[in-house]
Amino acid sequence: MSVRLISSTDSKLTLTIPLLFPTGQNIEGYAVEDFVMLEPVKIAETMIGIDAKMSAGQLPVITPMTITLMASSKSRILFDQSELPPGYQDLCAAPVSFAARAQVVDDRAFVPLDAKPQTPVCFTRPDRSWVSAIPQELPETLEPDAPPIDVGLADGAVRLRPQAPESDFRQYVLYEDLRGTPRLMVVDFCELDPSCEVGDVRRWRNERTVEALRVAAIPAVLLFLGGWSLALVLKRWNQAPGP
Numbered sequence: 001m002s003v004r005l006i007s008s009t010d011s012k013l014t015l016t017i018p019l020l021f022p023t024g025q026n027i028e029g030y031a032v033e034d035f036v037m038l039e040p041v042k043i044a045e046t047m048i049g050i051d052a053k054m055s056a057g058q059l060p061v062i063t064p065m066t067i068t069l070m071a072s073s074k075s076r077i078l079f080d081q082s083e084l085p086p087g088y089q090d091l092c093a094a095p096v097s098f099a100a101r102a103q104v105v106d107d108r109a110f111v112p113l114d115a116k117p118q119t120p121v122c123f124t125r126p127d128r129s130w131v132s133a134i135p136q137e138l139p140e141t142l143e144p145d146a147p148p149i150d151v152g153l154a155d156g157a158v159r160l161r162p163q164a165p166e167s168d169f170r171q172y173v174l175y176e177d178l179r180g181t182p183r184l185m186v187v188d189f190c191e192l193d194p195s196c197e198v199g200d201v202r203r204w205r206n207e208r209t210v211e212a213l214r215v216a217a218i219p220a221v222l223l224f225l226g227g228w229s230l231a232l233v234l235k236r237w238n239q240a241p242g243p
Contacts, residue, residue: 085129110160172184
């Protein structure tokens with residue numbers, strides 16, 4: 001009988017900011033035992049009167065939290081943008097401290113951004129150089145010979161066409177969100193990042209294909225049985241003797 005010990009190695013840390021990052025951002029590579037430290041706070045005020053009656057009330061407070069990351073943590077970029085590739089200062093404003101992170105399987109799907117439609121979006125090319133682009137309206141159907149649109153606009157929402165880097169596994173995107181705050185989006189490519197949560201990209205694609213086929217198989221069988229039953233009824237109706 002194996003015994004499994006529960007320790008900090010079994011933990012998972014996700015940070016969520018309502019109305020900004022509601023899906024949460026996973027934090028990787030935090031310290032061993034003191035990875036999260038919460039300072040003591042006073043959450044209530046109590047008092048007993050001279051008649052021995054107690055009164056109590058809740059105090060709304062902000063709880064300070066200290067997160068300790070290892071030097072090799074891949075989540076450092078979410079808090080410290082000092083390692084951004086140089087050259088963006090002339091194109092976009094410096095982002096705020098907390099960044100967003102997105103994981104993509106490949107570069108065939110657009111990444112949504114909560115950016116203003118008419119403001120420039122800065123992003124890194126495969127060679128880590130920076131470039132900016134104004135969102136363009138995406139056509140309903142993309143022609144094979146049409147030039148690619150790096151930053152598109154569909155139904156009023158900004159979309160980014162991810163570009164896999166040549167010597168790294170992530171792409172950096174700077175933009176101004178709907179509230180006018182400069183933001184940083186880090187796009188990780190699972191095909192290049194061995195620690196991607198998706199894991200084996202090929203196996204992940206096969207599993208999604210099997211799930212899609214399984215979902216589509218049930219309506220197809222029902223449609224086949226319905227058509228077969230209808231044909232049987234029509235055949236019997238045609239063979240029935242007339243009045």
